[in-house]
Each structure stands twice: as C-alpha cells, then as structure tokens.
Amino acid sequence: MDGMVPAGTLPSPLQSAANLAYGPRLMTASPPPRTFHVKSFGCQMNVYDGERMAELLTTEGMTAADVREQADLVVLNTCHIREKATEKVYSDIGRIVKEGRREDGSVPLIAVAGCVAQAEGEEIMARAPSVRVVVGPQAYHRLPAMVAEAAAGGRATETDMPAEAKFAALPRRRKVGASAFLTVQEGCDKFCTYCVVPYTRGAELSRPYADLVSEAQALVEGGAREITLLGQNVNAWSGSDNRGRPAGLAALAEALAAIDGLERIRYMTSHPADMDDALIAAHGSNSKLMPFLHLPVQSGSDRVLKAMNRSHTAESYLRLLERVRAERPDIALSGDFIVGFPGETEAEFAETLQIIDEARYAQAFSFKYSARPGTPAATMDGHIAPEVMDERLQRLLAALQRHSLAFNQASVGKRCTVLVERKGRHAGQWLGKSPWLQSVHFTGDVALGDLVEVDLVDAGPNSLSGRLVEIAAG
Ligand code: SAH
Ligand code: SF4
Ligand code: F3S
Numbered sequence: 001m002d003g004m005v006p007a008g009t010l011p012s013p014l015q016s017a018a019n020l021a022y023g024p025r026l027m028t029a030s031p032p033p034r035t036f037h038v039k040s041f042g043c044q045m046n047v048y049d050g051e052r053m054a055e056l057l058t059t060e061g062m063t064a065a066d067v068r069e070q071a072d073l074v075v076l077n078t079c080h081i082r083e084k085a086t087e088k089v090y091s092d093i094g095r096i097v098k099e100g101r102r103e104d105g106s107v108p109l110i111a112v113a114g115c116v117a118q119a120e121g122e123e124i125m126a127r128a129p130s131v132r133v134v135v136g137p138q139a140y141h142r143l144p145a146m147v148a149e150a151a152a153g154g155r156a157t158e159t160d161m162p163a164e165a166k167f168a169a170l171p172r173r174r175k176v177g178a179s180a181f182l183t184v185q186e187g188c189d190k191f192c193t194y195c196v197v198p199y200t201r202g203a204e205l206s207r208p209y210a211d212l213v214s215e216a217q218a219l220v221e222g223g224a225r226e227i228t229l230l231g232q233n234v235n236a237w238s239g240s241d242n243r244g245r246p247a248g249l250a251a252l253a254e255a256l257a258a259i260d261g262l263e264r265i266r267y268m269t270s271h272p273a274d275m276d277d278a279l280i281a282a283h284g285s286n287s288k289l290m291p292f293l294h295l296p297v298q299s300g301s302d303r304v305l306k307a308m309n310r311s312h313t314a315e316s317y318l319r320l321l322e323r324v325r326a327e328r329p330d331i332a333l334s335g336d337f338i339v340g341f342p343g344e345t346e347a348e349f350a351e352t353l354q355i356i357d358e359a360r361y362a363q364a365f366s367f368k369y370s371a372r373p374g375t376p377a378a379t380m381d382g383h384i385a386p387e388v389m390d391e392r393l394q395r396l397l398a399a400l401q402r403h404s405l406a407f408n409q410a411s412v413g414k415r416c417t418v419l420v421e422r423k424g425r426h427a428g429q430w431l432g433k434s435p436w437l438q439s440v441h442f443t444g445d446v447a448l449g450d451l452v453e454v455d456l457v458d459a460g461p462n463s464l465s466g467r468l469v470e471i472a473a474g
Contacts, residue, residue, distance in 0.1 A: 029153035033072030033109055035065040041088065042079025044268065045230050046114055046137075048181040050077045052170050053113065053140050059171045060144045069100035073109045073147060078116035080196050082370035089116050093128045109133070109150055113140055115200035121159045131155075137186075137201055138162060141169035161202040167211065173218045178419055178449035179264075179433070180224035184212050184252065185231030190271060192298075193309045193376040194338065194369060197232050204232075209239040209247055209255070216256050225449060226264035226290075226419055226433075227256065234267045235274040250278035250286070257288040263451060264419065266437070268294040269336075272312040272320055284327035291328050292362075292437045295321075296336035300355030301348035304341050307380070314355050321359055332362035332407065332436035339396055340369040340389035343382035349392050356399045362407040362436060364400045368393055401461045408438060408459035415469060418454045420446050434464070444468035 036057045040050030053075055054064060065071035074096050079085040093110060100108045111133035112124050118136035125134060132150035135143055136159035146156035187202045188195075216227055231237055234249065241247040241255065253265050265288045272295060282289055295317075299305050302313045312320075324331055337352060356364075368389040371378040411434070418432035418440050428443040434456070441463060446452050454466035 030106060030109065030151050031072075032148060032151045034062055035071045036062050036073040036075065037065050037068040037071035038075040038077060039068065039092075040077040040114070041085060042077075042081060042115065043232075044181055044228065045183055045186070045232065046077050046079060048183045048230055049114065049137060049140060050075075051176075051181070053077065053143055055171055055173065056141065056143060057147075069096060069108070071100075071108055073111065074100070075111045075113055075143070078112060078114035080115035080119045080200050080372070082367065083372070084370070086116050086120070089124075090128065093130060097130050109147065111135060111143065111147060111150070113137070113143070115196065118159050118161075118200040119196060121157050125155065125157060133157075134159065136161065138166055141166040167207060173215060174222050176219050176222040176224050177421075178224060179226040179228065179421060180219045180222075181230050182212065182215055182219060182227050183207070183230045184249075185234055185237040188232040189236075190233065190273075190311075191309060193307065193380070194341065194372065196372045196375060199374060201232055204236055206237045206239050209241055209252060212239075212252060213242075213255055213259075216262065217259055220259050220261045223449060225262065225451065226266065227262060229253070229256075229265065229267040231267075232269065233271045233274055235270040235276070235279055248276055248278055250276070250282040253282055253286055253289055257286050262288065264288060264290050264435075266290050266292060268334075270295050272297070272310075272317055275320055275324070280323050280327055283324060283331065290435050290437070291331045292334065292435070293324060293331055294334040294336075297355060297359070298336060298338050299341065299344075299348070300352035301344070302351075304344055304348050307343065308338075308341060308377070314351065318355070318358055330436070332438070333359060334437075335359070335361055335364045337364060337366040337396060337400075338369050339366065339392040340384035342369070342377055342380040342384065344369075344384060344392075349395075353395065353399050356396070356403060360407070361400060361403050362438075363404050366393060366396050366400065405459065405461040407436075408461065408464055411436065411438065411456050411464060412459050413456065415453060415455050417451050418442070418466065420448055420450045420452060422448065439463040440466045442466040442468050 038050045038054045040046045068074055076089055076092055078089045097107050110131045112131050113135045114137055117134045121134040124131050132155050133146045134157040138161045139158040142158050149156045185206050187204045188198045189204045191198050237249045239247050241251055256265055297317050298310055300314050416434045418434055420430050420432040422431050424431050424441050429441055430446055431441050434440050442454055453469035456464050456466050458465045
C-alpha cells in the first residue's frame with residue numbers, strides 16, 4: 001500500500017491500521033485522507049457521536065476541513081427516524097460526488113455512519129458505489145481502521161452491536177464549547193410501534209458512573225460550563241455510585257453538581273415511565289439542574305397512545321407534570337408530538353390539542369407520522385392521507401406557538417443568568433440560553449462561555465431580547 005502513496009506525501013497514521021481486512025479491495029486506492037468533515041443529522045446523540053468521531057480522526061493525525069466538498073474524507077452521520085431524514089443521505093451523497101470531484105477525477109472518500117448505516121448498510125453499499133465505509137452507531141471507534149482499509153482500495157462495513165461499549169476505545173476529551181453533550185445511556189427497550197430507534201441503537205445500555213464523572217470532569221477542564229446528559233431514554237440511566245450503591249439519573253446529576261466550574265446540568269430525552277421520585281425531587285434540590293424538562297407525550301388520545309405502545313395515558317402524564325411542577329413551579333416543559341398516526345381520528349387529534357393546552361409547553365417538536373419499514377405501525381390499518389396530516393400539523397404548530405409565546409411573554413421582566421453561546425447577526429450582539437433553554441439575544445461586552453445576568457425585556461415565540469446587567473463573577 002505504501003507504493004500507492006504519491007511521492008512526497010507524508011505517511012499518515014491511518015496507514016498503520018490499513019491491513020485490517022474488512023472487505024475485498026475492489027476499488028482504486030487513494031492516498032490516506034488528511035482532512036475530514038463530519039456532518040451529523042438527527043438527534044443530539046448523533047451530534048455527540050459526530051463530535052467523538054471528529055476527535056478520533058484528529059487523534060489519528062487528520063485535520064478538520066472547513067468546506068465539506070474539499071475534505072478528503074466526508075462522514076455522513078445519519079438519522080433514520082423518518083423517511084425524509086433517510087432520503088437526505090442519498091441526496092447528500094450525490095451532492096458530495098458532484099461538487100467534490102477533483103481535477104484528477106477523484107472524489108472524497110465517503111463514510112456513512114449513524115442510524116441509516118445501521119438499518120440499511122447493505123442497501124447503501126449497493127445503491128451508492130461511492131460510499132466506501134458503512135459504520136453503525138456502536139462501532140464508530142473502528143472508523144480510522146475502516147477509513148484506512150477504504151483508502152487502500154477496499155470497502156468496509158461494521159454494523160455489529162456488541163454489548164461492550166465503544167466508549168473505552170475513544171480518546172479523552174480535550175477542548176469543548178461552553179455547552180457540551182455527554183451521552184450517558186444508549187438504546188431503547190420501549191418499542192413504540194412507530195419507532196426505529198430500538199432497532200438502530202439496540203437495547204438500553206447505561207455507561208458506568210465512574211466513567212461519566214470522569215468524562216464530565218474532562219469536559220469541564222476543556223471549557224464546558226454546562227453539560228447536557230444524553231440518552232434515547234436518559235432517565236432510564238442506572239448504575240452504582242463509587243460506594244457501590246444503586247444510582248439513578250438524580251444521583252448522577254448530584255455527583256456532577258459537585259464538579260467545580262460546572263454550573264448547569266440538563267438532560268434529554270426522558271420517557272414518562274422512567275421519571276422516578278428521586279429525579280422529580282432533584283428538580284427541587286439540585287440547584288445546578290436547570291428548570292427544563294423534555295418529556296414527550298406524542299398524543300393526547302389514550303387509544304392512540306395504546307396503539308403507539310406508549311405506557312402512559314393523557315391523565316397519568318398530566319399527574320406526572322403536576323408532581324414535577326410541585327418541585328419546580330417554573331419548569332419549562334418541552335415535548336414531541338406525532339400527528340396522523342394510523343387510525344387517528346379528528347376527535348383523537350382534538351385530544352392532542354387539548355393536552356397541549358393542559359400541559360402548557362414552553363417549546364415542542366412535532367412531526368407527521370412517517371411509516372418506517374419493519375415497525376409494527378407501518379402495517380397497521382388506517383394510514384392517514386398526507387393532506388390531512390398537513391392540515392393537522394398546521395393546527396398543532398399554531399397551538400404550540402401560542403403556548404411558546406405565552407411562556408416567553410411570562411418571562412419578560414425577569415432577571416436571569418444567560419450562558420453566552422454565540423455571536424448574533426448584528427455587531428455587538430450575542431446569543432445565549434436562559435435557564436429555561438430560551439434563546440436570548442442582547443448586546444454588550446461579553447465573551448463566549450460567560451454566564452451573565454440579563455433582564456428579559458421582550459419576547460417572541462422563539463426567542464427573547466434582553467438587557468445585559470453585569471458579568472457574573474467566575
Ligand atoms: N427517545 C425519545 C426520542 C425518540 S425520536 C422519546 O421517546 O421521546 C424523537 C421523536 O421523533 C419522537 O419523540 C417522535 O415524536 C418522533 N418520531 C419517532 N418515530 C417517528 C415516526 N415514525 N414518524 C414520525 N415521528 C417519529
Ligand atoms: Fe422510540 Fe419510543 Fe424508544 Fe423513544 S421510547 S426511542 S419513541 S421506541
Ligand atoms: Fe435519528 Fe438515530 Fe437519533 S434514528 S433521532 S439519529 S437515534
């Protein structure tokens with residue numbers, strides 16, 4: 001393989017792993033990639049995985065390219081949750097091949113990672129000859145070796161879901177932004193009838209307590225002031241603390257709250273069935289746990305919820321919210337909704353509008369039902385016409401928008417701490433997040449990562465404007 005590297009090119013560390021055999025060497029060999037671009041679609045867990053892949057490739061001696069089409073290696077970290085998300089992958093592959101073609105006719109090495117890789121690995125390899133690596137969400141620690149194999153002229157696929165975690169094989173985290181993600185739990189055992197996640201991410205697996213505390217410490221040393229704990233069902237996380245006692249997410253959040261320099265802890269996504277007493281109580285007692293809860297209900301109709309295999313009813317969900325609000329009255333509630341689940345009647349949809357009014361969401365995500373191959377709902381009767389779904393989605397969005405606006409307007413007049421996350425569009429303008437995860441824009445002399453006091457002065461449905469008060473100590 002050395003002979004295939006053009007004269008004058010420095011050998012890449014990736015070459016050392018190139019003799020691992022993952023597939024036949026059918027393609028033309030290319031020099032080992034030196035620059036990469038990772039693009040993540042889908043949920044925050046994919047964003048976290050994308051960051052870890054980038055760190056891994058950096059440790060292997062590669063550098064991040066600013067422009068995707070100029071990168072030697074493009075990693076598409078994909079999402080399979082809805083049909084549209086999946087189709088995006090194929091159109092992106094076409095675009096990279098077209099726009100990334102070099103003068104010598106070569107194209108960037110394309111790797112497909114994430115949930116589409118897991119679910120449709122073979123199909124991708126067959127449909128898209130330009131894809132040279134397919135790597136599932138549990139196997140991406142092997143990415144460098146697979147890329148080396150592909151550069152040597154092969155094609156590599158790895159979609160095993162081994163029970164042992166990949167995390168141990170990843171490099172220690174170094175430099176991160178002020179707000180960082182930390183995956184604590186992966187996979188899902190809930191099997192909602194519409195959802196692919198249990199198939200693409202596998203069974204629920206909690207990372208060990210000690211590993212998480214140490215990764216959180218590394219994130220804080222690397223600059224994080226806020227950590228969002230991630231999991232497909234994050235509140236199902238369980239482990240044992242450093243004295244061997246059983247620990248749930250509340251105990252983990254308590255341990256992280258003891259880390260100096262870490263100011264804010266968040267978690268998502270939670271399942272109503274796993275919202276235990278300790279976690280509810282933590283919202284009243286752990287001052288670093290932010291007043292925000294992403295707790296998807298999906299529908300307000302008990303018949304639909306049962307057909308979805310959600311374990312809650314509209315009533316049990318509302319009672320749960322009451323208990324959380326008793327601990328933290330100002331909590332900002334977020335959720336997910338699906339409109340047009342098979343068989344959903346107009347009256348059942350009206351029950352979803354009703355629960356929105358009763359639960360009072362500060363923000364939410366809503367989706368048209370998308371039939372996913374292999375899921376039970378895909379073969380249910382009563383699929384809803386697209387125009388009916390469109391119309392219901394519009395009404396749902398209008399109801400949610402009304403509540404977001406009301407929630408944000410109720411914040412006007414409050415003084416709160418904002419974590420500065422990025423520069424705004426105008427000179428001197430900054431964007432940050434309130435404790436309730438609202439976007440707040442303001443002007444002033446601050447820096448990225450500062451926690452600053454801001455008076456909230458005006459509100460729209462998606463953001464607030466604020467006036468800077470003073471830079472908080474520390
Ligand atoms: N584990 C989380 C999130 C899973 S995926 C949870 O249970 O809440 C994020 C959201 O995508 C889901 O909450 C659901 O609202 C939506 N979703 C999942 N499968 C879908 C499908 N087939 N069609 C439309 N929306 C879907
Ligand atoms: Fe999907 Fe349901 Fe699991 Fe959430 S709880 S990931 S919606 S199966
Ligand atoms: Fe999508 Fe996989 Fe996340 S399907 S939503 S990227 S778990």
